[in-house]
């Protein structure tokens with residue numbers, strides 16, 4: 099029988115950055131993403147005298163299993179508990195509310211900045227709840243649970259965010275063929291020895307992913323042939339970027355990042371602030387620059403030649419208006 103622990107425990111999950119292929123990945127094309135292990139969401143869970151609750155400490159919000167059953171985090175916690183019971187062949191179990199525990203959530207990942215904040219929070223919550231009742235989730239299990247929560251937030255996510263966050267390694271990702279995602283996505287860890295020197299700069303504009311994703315969806319519905327052609331061209335860039343990554347050919351990777359940014363602009367998901375930062379990075383000698391993630395704000399990435407050049411790019415991006423640079 100599953101037993102809940104009697105001492106506090108903490109589980110966490112990292113942020114992510116998309117190297118290339120965002121948006122087209124929602125339509126079955128490949129994309130490449132990297133984990134950002136130094137930026138994390140943390141879920142600490144401990145016994146309490148009351149029924150199950152989640153304190154989102156950064157937002158100062160409290161959600162209880164009794165009163166907020168429709169909240170995505172409470173639904174995720176309940177789904178995690180059900181999953182663990184099914185895995186351990188426990189048919190009948192106590193409802194989530196009967197779990198006398200408080201989960202406290204804190205995140206270092208800026209929200210709505212396209213760094214995978216919602217996926218990281220979901221993976222951390224699922225891991226903590228499962229661990230509390232004695233089960234350590236595998237990356238595939240954590241990713242699948244977080245994917246359900248991502249659907250509540252974003253409508254039609256590809257699944258790349260929850261995947262890279264749960265596996266915490268560079269991934270090549272192709273979503274499952276059908277829209278219901280009944281099939282498994284194709285996930286391929288990318289075995290690279292040297293990571294490219296990426297500088298990540300924040301426009302300071304918060305844009306929920308569902309907004310640009312929804313706009314692309316409407317464009318695709320009205321002129322599918324135009325959008326399918328753009329997605330195909332993005333797929334060519336991503337395939338070439340994988341080769342460049344594996345070969346450590348940073349000059350080529352940089353040019354491909356520029357091409358990807360141009361195609362994303364054609365899709366309508368860039369904005370003046372992202373274009374300004376990309377141009378500033380290129381003027382400062384970046385090998386390439388592009389928006390990363392949903393777009394219309396959030397973060398862009400620039401490829402530096404080495405660590406020293408990355409420091410210079412950082413300075414120039416701050417001068418050009420970046421609110422923060424990693």
Ligand code: MEV
Nearest residue numbers: 120121255256257391392
């Ligand atoms: C978000 O990080 C990446 C998008 O391609 C959306 C998705 O894949 O779900 C914009």
